[in-house]
Amino acid sequence: MANDLARPIDSGDVPSHYMSESRRQHSSSTVSIESSTSDASESSQSARPLLRTRISSTIKSSYSNSKPLELFRRLRLLLPSIPSAPPGTPTTSTPTPTPSQQSPSRTASYDGLRGIACLIVFNFHFLYPYTKTITHGFAVERNPDDPIWNNPHQLPILCLLVRGRAMVTLFFAISGYVLSYNFLDSTLHPTADPTKRWTRLSSLTFRRWMRLFLPATISMSVVMFASFIGAFDTGREFQKSSEWLTGWWEQHPPRMETFGAQLQDFAKMWWDWQTPFQWRLYYSLYDPHTWTIPVEFRGSLVLFVVLLGSAGLKQGWRMGLFGLVTGFCFASKRWDVAAFMGGALVADLHLWEGGGKAEVDDDEGVDEKSSLPRWRVQGRVARVFTPRITKYLLTTIKTMLFVASLWILSFPDDEAWKAPGFSWLNEITPSPYKTRDLHPYKFWHAFAASFVLWSIQRLSYVQGFFCLSVPQYLGKISYAFYLVHGPLLHGAGFALQPKLFEALGAADSTAKWVGCLLLGWVTMLTLSITVAHLFWMTVDVPLVKFAKWMERRLSR
Numbered sequence: 001m002a003n004d005l006a007r008p009i010d011s012g013d014v015p016s017h018y019m020s021e022s023r024r025q026h027s028s029s030t031v032s033i034e035s036s037t038s039d040a041s042e043s044s045q046s047a048r049p050l051l052r053t054r055i056s057s058t059i060k061s062s063y064s065n066s067k068p069l070e071l072f073r074r075l076r077l078l079l080p081s082i083p084s085a086p087p088g089t090p091t092t093s094t095p096t097p098t099p100s101q102q103s104p105s106r107t108a109s110y111d112g113l114r115g116i117a118c119l120i121v122f123n124f125h126f127l128y129p130y131t132k133t134i135t136h137g138f139a140v141e142r143n144p145d146d147p148i149w150n151n152p153h154q155l156p157i158l159c160l161l162v163r164g165r166a167m168v169t170l171f172f173a174i175s176g177y178v179l180s181y182n183f184l185d186s187t188l189h190p191t192a193d194p195t196k197r198w199t200r201l202s203s204l205t206f207r208r209w210m211r212l213f214l215p216a217t218i219s220m221s222v223v224m225f226a227s228f229i230g231a232f233d234t235g236r237e238f239q240k241s242s243e244w245l246t247g248w249w250e251q252h253p254p255r256m257e258t259f260g261a262q263l264q265d266f267a268k269m270w271w272d273w274q275t276p277f278q279w280r281l282y283y284s285l286y287d288p289h290t291w292t293i294p295v296e297f298r299g300s301l302v303l304f305v306v307l308l309g310s311a312g313l314k315q316g317w318r319m320g321l322f323g324l325v326t327g328f329c330f331a332s333k334r335w336d337v338a339a340f341m342g343g344a345l346v347a348d349l350h351l352w353e354g355g356g357k358a359e360v361d362d363d364e365g366v367d368e369k370s371s372l373p374r375w376r377v378q379g380r381v382a383r384v385f386t387p388r389i390t391k392y393l394l395t396t397i398k399t400m401l402f403v404a405s406l407w408i409l410s411f412p413d414d415e416a417w418k419a420p421g422f423s424w425l426n427e428i429t430p431s432p433y434k435t436r437d438l439h440p441y442k443f444w445h446a447f448a449a450s451f452v453l454w455s456i457q458r459l460s461y462v463q464g465f466f467c468l469s470v471p472q473y474l475g476k477i478s479y480a481f482y483l484v485h486g487p488l489l490h491g492a493g494f495a496l497q498p499k500l501f502e503a504l505g506a507a508d509s510t511a512k513w514v515g516c517l518l519l520g521w522v523t524m525l526t527l528s529i530t531v532a533h534l535f536w537m538t539v540d541v542p543l544v545k546f547a548k549w550m551e552r553r554l555s556r
Contacts, residue, residue, distance in 0.1 A: 107177070107178050107181060108466075108467050108472065109456055109457065109462075109463040109466040109467055110174050110177060110178060110453070110456070110466070111466075111471075111472060111475035111476070111478075112465075112466030112467055112468065112471030112472050112474070112475050113170065113174060113456065113466050113471070113475070114170075114171065114174050114474075114475045114478045115470075115471045115472065115473065115474025115475030115476070115477075115478045115481075116466065116471050116474060116475075117167035117168075117170050117171060117174075117478075118167070118474060118475075118478040118481050118482050119474055119481075120160065120161060120162065120163065120164060120167045121164040121167050121168065121289075121482065121485075122164075122481070122485045122525065122528060123161060123162045123164070123521070124162055124163060124164025124165070124167075125164060125289070125485065125486060125489055126489060126493070126520070126521055126524060126525075127162055127247070127517070128164075128247055128248055128249065128250075129239075129245050129247050129248065129249040129494075130244060130245065130246060130247050130497075130517065131246060131247050132246070132247050132248070132414075133149055133151050133153065133154055134153065134154075134159075134162040134163070134247075135163075135165075135412065135413035135414045136149055136154060136412055136413075136414050136415055136419070137154060137156075137159075137410075137412035137415070137416060137418070137419025137420070137421070137422055138150060138151075138154040138155050138156065138159075138419065138420070138421075139154075139419070139420050140154075140412075140415055140418045140419055141418055156406075156407050156410040156421060156422075157403070157406045157407060157410055159410050159412075160406065160409060160410055163409075163410065163413070165413055165441065165445065166409050166410070166411075166441075166445045168292055169335075169336075169339050169442070169445040169446050169449050170409075170449050170452065171292065171296075172295070172296070172299055172336055172339035172340050172343070172446075172449070173339045173340070173342055173343040173346075173446075173449035173450060173452075173453055174343060174453070175296060175299065175300065175340060175343065176299070176303055176339065176340035176341060176342065176343025176344045176347070177343035177344065177346055177347045177453055178343075179204060179300060179303060179304075179344075180303060180307055180343070180344040180347050180348070181347040181350075181351075182200060183197065183200055183201055183204075183307055183311075184307070184318075184344070184347055184348050184351055185351055186200065187311055187315075188315065188351060197311070201304060201307060201308065203551060204300075204304065205301075205304050206551055207547040207548070207551060208297060208300050208301075208304075209297060210543065210546070210547040210550075211543075211544065211547060212293050212296055212297050212300075213274050213293060213297070214543045214546075214547075215479060215480070215483060215535075215539055215540050215543055216287075216290050216293050216483055217270065217274075218539055218543075219287065219483040219484060219487070219535070219539075220266070220270070220284065220286040220287050220290065221266070222487075223253055223286045223287055223487045224253070224262060224263070224266045224286055226253075226487070226491065227252075227253035227254065227255050227262070227286070228255060228256065228259055228262045230255065231491050232252045232253055232255070232490055232491050232494075233255070234491075234494065234495040235252055235490050235491060235493070235494030235495060236252045238494045238495070238498055239252065239494065242498060243507075244497070244498060244501050244506075250283075250288045250490070251285055251288070252285070252490055253285050253286045253287075253487075253490070254285055266286065269284050269285065269286060273290070273293075273294065274293075274294065275294075276294065276297060276298055276301070279298070279334075281295070282294060287483070287486050287487060288486070289482065289483075289485075289486040290483070295336050298336075298337070299336055299337050299339070299340035300340070302337050302340065302341075303340050303341065303344055306321070306322070306325055306341065306344070307344070310322070315348065315351070315352055316352075318348060319345060319348050319349060319352065322341055322344055322345040322348060323345055325341050326338050326341040326342050326345060329341060330430070330443065330446070330447075331430075331432070333432050333433070333438055335433070335438070335442045335443055335445075335446040336446070338446050339445075339446040339449050339450075342446065342447075342449060342450035342453075343449070343450065343453060345450065346450050346453045346454045349454065350454070350457055395459070398455060398458045398459055399455075399459060401451060401454075401455055402451075402452070402455035402456075402459060402462065404451075405448045405451035405452045405455060406448075406452065407421075408425070408444055408447065408448035408451075409444075409445055409448040409449070409452060410422075411425060411440070411441045411444040411445060411448075412441065413439070413441050416440055416441065425440075425444060426440050429443055429444070430443060476536070477529070477532045477533055477535075477536040477540075479536075479540060480532040480533070480535040480536040480539070480540050481528065481529065481532035483532075483535065484528060484531045484532050484535050485524075485528040485532070488524065488527060488528050488531060489524060489528075492524065492527060493520070493524050496520060496523065496524070497516070497517075497520045500516045500519055500520050501513070501516050504516050504519075
């Protein structure tokens with residue numbers, strides 16, 4: 001978020017109708033005093049702004065009437081635009097506020113974070129079949145005859161650009177934060193109508209299954225039809241025998257001989273996939289990436305129960321309960337639910353921090369206001385240092401915490417005991433997460449996710465990045481993007497990439513191989529975002545409206 005340059009504000013910069021009555025009186029008295037100055041001085045001072053105004057209006061008029069600008073305006077009418085709202089949304093005559101006038105919601109930065117995380121998941125799934133380096137740490141020793149992996153994309157923090165599993169854990173933490181924030185905020189206002197609080201929680205609970213499972217069911221139904229007509233046959237053949245597949249790959253959707261058999265296989269898969277009464281991860285062949293949807297649903301239900309049970313507690317005791325439940329989930333091997341509860345804990349902590357009366361003057365946009373650090377830390381530091389030093393010192397500490405949380409989030413998926421800088425973390429990993437089913441990275445990713453969420457709201461320059469238009473747009477279509485990118489990579493991706501390898505001679509050098517991957521990545525990313533936008537407009541948004549409509553129809 002760009003910081004505005006601080007400058008003294010002159011009274012001439014402010015329109016007269018924004019002045020207070022006292023200020024207008026002061027201005028009139030000032031005018032009467034200045035009227036005693038010489039006529040020559042007055043005319044010379046008034047001529048300068050008049051000349052400046054005439055020059056500015058002349059340049060603006062000639063520019064606005066120029067032929068290149070008129071041609072550009074005509075060309076803009078021919079360009080497609082991405083609508084900010086689905087078709088049919090009513091519009092008003094109220095002018096659209098400029099970015100400086102808009103006030104994004106408290107969770108806007110997390111919407112942008114979700115969008116960037118979904119893009120990283122796409123990067124991970126695109127590279128997953130072609131290289132194993134994206135799941136290993138930097139400078140990992142392999143076989144004695146093989147060179148050490150020391151690629152730049154394996155460096156800590158930088159590797160997060162391709163670490164999809166860490167981003168999935170962030171999804172869970174973000175959901176815990178966003179789902180609980182409004183409800184927790186409503187409990188802090190004793191005079192507010194408690195009926196609205198319980199209505200909000202019941203509405204979330206009622207619509208959660210439809211919000212998660214209906215879009216995914218439609219996307220997998222399309223995959224079922226596509227598989228039956230042979231849309232994945234090319235990728236299936238490429239997967240059976242190819243020298244280019246040096247990483248890992250996922251199984252393709254099955255193709256049955258008859259449509260009845262295909263439909264029966266899909267129905268069995270769907271029932272086993274959506275049931276909330278099993279806690280094991282279910283990887284559907286029609287889209288293995290949808291294993292996260294039942295996890296999201298179960299985590300949401302646990303969160304709603306905890307919110308219901310803790311609604312009457314004082315905020316301090318409630319945060320203690322959230323921390324206790326989070327630790328219990330970690331000890332019970334439920335790292336996914338721990339990520340949800342960690343997100344809720346951060347939401348309550350942010351509400352507690354935002355409830356302080358003291359505020360930091362942040363005219364330079366260095367830091368967000370934070371009453372909890374001021375209450376405990378900043379008040380003591382301010383007695384030693386000046387306010388400016390105090391502000392920058394605390395910002396430095398928060399930045400260091402943010403970097404440390406990103407470093408822990410970079411914990412390698414595979415062979416972390418060999419990775420320099422992470423081997424000692426692997427040693428202190430709790431024993432339940434050192435089994436074959438529970439890898440150490442699941443614990444550390446869930447542990448770091450809460451600190452990442454806390455840091456983003458406390459650092460305005462990080463928050464500003466995720467509030468930019470591109471992350472916000474990706475966050476808007478993130479669920480659709482997540483659902484469609486996998487089938488597209490299995491179908492079009494596996495059909496396109498081998499042709500690029502062969503046509504451009506990827507076997508000749510590493511540079512050509514990387515260039516082929518980059519070209520395929522750009523092509524598939526463009527296709528995936530385009531399809532995701534269409535899916536968002538035609539499926540995701542209407543289903544959200546349908547769930548709300550059904551709730552209204554069934555409500556008393």
